[in-house]
Amino acid sequence: MKKLKVYKMIVSDTIWQPKVSTAGKSKYKALAQAIREGIVSGQLAAGEKLPPVRDLAYRVGVTPGTVARAYSLLIDEGRLIAGVGRGTFVSGQKTGSEAAIKAPVILDRPSNAPDRAHLLSPKVPDMGQSQLxxxxxxxxxxxxxxxxxxxxxxxxxxxxxxxxxxxxxxxxxxxxxxxxxxxxxxxxxxxxxxxxxxxxxxxxxxxxxxxxxxxxxxxxxxxxxxxxxxxxxxxxxxxxxxxxxxxxxxxxxxxxxxxxxxxxxxxxxxxxxxxxxxxxxxxxxxxxxxxxxxxxxxxxxxxxxxxxxxxxxxxxxxxxxxxxxxxxxxxxxxxxxxxxxxxxxxxxxxxxxxxxxxxxxxxxxxATPELPQIIAQVKQRVAADIHAAVNILGGYQLNWSEDVPFLWLELPRGWRATAFCTAAEASGVLIKPAEDFALRDGRSVHAVRIAINGLMPHDAFVEAMGALRALLDQPAEQLAT
Missing domain, CATH: 3.40.640.10 (Type I PLP-dependent aspartate aminotransferase-like (Major domain))
Incomplete structure (x- = not known):
């Protein structure tokens, strides 16, 4: 077994030194486990703000993607909450027992693909409706x-x-x-x-x-x-x-x-x-x-x-x-x-x-008076992801609306939809090809749908868009005319 390595992380004004073991698990899982332990032990109190993705990545010595995936996992579990422009915070949800740490609920995160950005189907960001x-x-x-x-x-x-x-x-x-x-x-x-x-x-x-x-x-x-x-x-x-x-x-x-x-x-x-x-x-x-x-x-x-x-x-x-x-x-x-x-x-x-x-x-x-504000925040978060995608992929043909939780990307010459999705998956991004929306004998369309996954941190979504842009800029083949 690998020797435990202690990373020093500064959360808000408190110096917290979790033990992060990567033995038998991915780095993002080890980081997520350390944060869980900090929450259960009381070292990380409800409402406490965690560092931005890039800051924590620098302090811990991992990639921003690793931190983003750890945050995303804990947001899925309800242990963290994220708000556009505000950061990531420890939620007020009580965890119950140590068993909850050892067997967390994991949403839409296949065991054979834990490090991927799941942009297959739209997912609503939690802006307070779970508490409602x-x-x-x-x-x-x-x-x-x-x-x-x-x-x-x-x-x-x-x-x-x-x-x-x-x-x-x-x-x-x-x-x-x-x-x-x-x-x-x-x-x-x-x-x-x-x-x-x-x-x-x-x-x-x-x-x-x-x-x-x-x-x-x-x-x-x-x-x-x-x-x-x-x-x-x-x-x-x-x-x-x-x-x-x-x-x-x-x-x-x-x-x-x-x-x-x-x-x-x-x-x-x-x-x-x-x-x-x-x-x-x-x-x-x-x-x-x-x-x-x-x-x-x-x-x-x-x-x-x-x-x-x-x-x-x-x-x-x-x-x-x-x-x-x-x-x-x-x-x-x-x-x-x-x-x-x-x-x-x-x-x-x-x-x-x-x-x-x-x-x-x-x-x-x-009927709750908080609902209109929550809906407004959901729309703001979706719009933030949409605008980020447009800024990064905007040199290519995109159909989008800031109040629709997905985008349609028409691929440039040199990419077929299935090949692009395969390459995207290899880069850690899961998206759907046009053929998933057509009849079996329908017309071939070289395009993909990119869904907004509000359960992912915004930084992780931006990183995923960067991966797609890198693929678009380097077509794998020339399509037959």
């Missing part, structure tokens, strides 16, 4: 009548959540609706599946999706045994002629889209194009599911949703997963006029509803 959730669970646990914890959920038990969601929606964006038109689901994906189960008919249903789109649309279609056809886009959105042709030739029943933010391209369908698409859907009786999960809460919309343009055929789906937390599994669907009872019936048959412990917690969190 903890406080909410404690408050609700004191107020729950025993009967609340023993009975199935109903339309009455989730009313508070539906009212809270209704209050967040700008009426003109989805047209007139009542709280009875809203149905709760176990997340946005669950809402999408329930809508499909409500409207699809026949033995071989067909749905249309955008040529590059969220893979969950295709997964939902697969669950409902539906075939999928792609719709090509131009700069305004889906091609109107292609949409009508798909309806005529393929008998499309439903069109999935995200009119405000196409995942992965960050493009929006222009208001004028939405009107054209809605007119075609109305003519042929095609339902449109408009997924509004990607633009951060409290952000002004670009245009009306398809529900506003198609009162009897437009469905609106959303969830708090990209703004507050993905762990609170709740989503919402607003049914078109006349379809509310059918969707309620599907939800009942689907799962008997969403647990009151979840719906009441959602309603409680949305």
């Amino acid at each position: 959730l903890r406080d909410g669970m404690q408050a609700l646990s004191r107020n729950f009548h025993p009967e609340h914890l023993l009975r199935y959920p109903t339309r009455e038990t989730d009313l508070a959540a539906r009212l809270a969601f209704q209050a967040e929606i700008v009426p003109e964006s989805v047209a007139h609706f009542t709280v009875d038109d809203i149905v709760t689901a176990h997340g946005g994906q669950s809402a999408i599946v329930m809508v499909l189960q409500t409207v699809l008919h026949g033995t071989h249903p067909v749905i249309a999706v955008d040529e590059l789109s969220y893979g969950g649309f295709r997964s939902a279609a697969l669950l409902c045994r539906a075939d999928v056809v792609p719709l090509p886009w131009d700069e305004e959105g889906p091609l109107v002629a292609a949409f009508e042709e798909a309806i005529k030739s393929k008998s499309v029943q439903v069109y999935f889209t995200a009119s405000e933010v196409c995942n992965p391209t960050v493009k929006a369908t222009s208001p004028a194009r939405r009107v054209e698409i809605a007119a075609i859907a109305q003519r042929y009786g095609v339902h449109i599911i408009d997924d509004d999960c990607y633009r951060l809460m409290k952000t002004k919309r670009i245009g009306p949703s398809y529900r506003a343009l198609l009162p009897g055929l437009g469905w609106y789906v959303s969830s708090p997963a990209k703004t507050l937390t993905a762990a609170l599994r709740i989503g919402f669907a607003i049914a078109p006029e006349g379809w509310g009872p059918a969707l309620v019936r599907t939800a009942t048959y689907h799962s008997f509803g969403v647990s009151r412990m979840i719906t009441d917690l959602y309603a409680h969190v949305l």
Whole structure:
């Protein structure tokens, strides 16, 4: 076994000398363990500020990436919290016992790839909402009548959540609706599946999706045994002629889209194009599911949703997963006029509803006075990462918006998407190639999606962008013409 090495670190005004052993573990894990021990022993008190990544790296004698990964690991565990422009602090969360140190909870950190920047899926930064959730669970646990914890959920038990969601929606964006038109689901994906189960008919249903789109649309279609056809886009959105042709030739029943933010391209369908698409859907009786999960809460919309343009055929789906937390599994669907009872019936048959412990917690969190500031801070943190990426990668073709938690990077000549992702992984950065968002026989696109991982320290994200820039500046091959 290697001999223990003692590093001297200065945290705030206190000299702290943790024992950092790298025997059998990575340097960042050893550093994280030393910080854990300092927290449990009381040497690092709740609220104490840790040094900036580069300062601590210099003092300990490791790379900034090592410190950033150690901080990120401890943020995942809830032992540290980070705020844009404020630094990294010891959280107020109590750890319980020594067992928690030896067996920490690790999120999305595969054991065979511990040193990588995970930018595969957007993750919300913790700007205080985790504490709101903890406080909410404690408050609700004191107020729950025993009967609340023993009975199935109903339309009455989730009313508070539906009212809270209704209050967040700008009426003109989805047209007139009542709280009875809203149905709760176990997340946005669950809402999408329930809508499909409500409207699809026949033995071989067909749905249309955008040529590059969220893979969950295709997964939902697969669950409902539906075939999928792609719709090509131009700069305004889906091609109107292609949409009508798909309806005529393929008998499309439903069109999935995200009119405000196409995942992965960050493009929006222009208001004028939405009107054209809605007119075609109305003519042929095609339902449109408009997924509004990607633009951060409290952000002004670009245009009306398809529900506003198609009162009897437009469905609106959303969830708090990209703004507050993905762990609170709740989503919402607003049914078109006349379809509310059918969707309620599907939800009942689907799962008997969403647990009151979840719906009441959602309603409680949305009513807290601290929430607007927390949402503002989430948006600021996402914007900080987006701006850093644009500054570093800005010489290349990027689609981005500071209130969308991912970027779309079109690769320069010399890089194919899969080869670039492989090279990025070798450099410690995990991102998704364009083919993950296309149908299997879809058009080849040389681009990648870079997600914002708010659980990573900002410095670590900047380092990851630097690694991607180094790859972009040195193409591996010349693409065949």
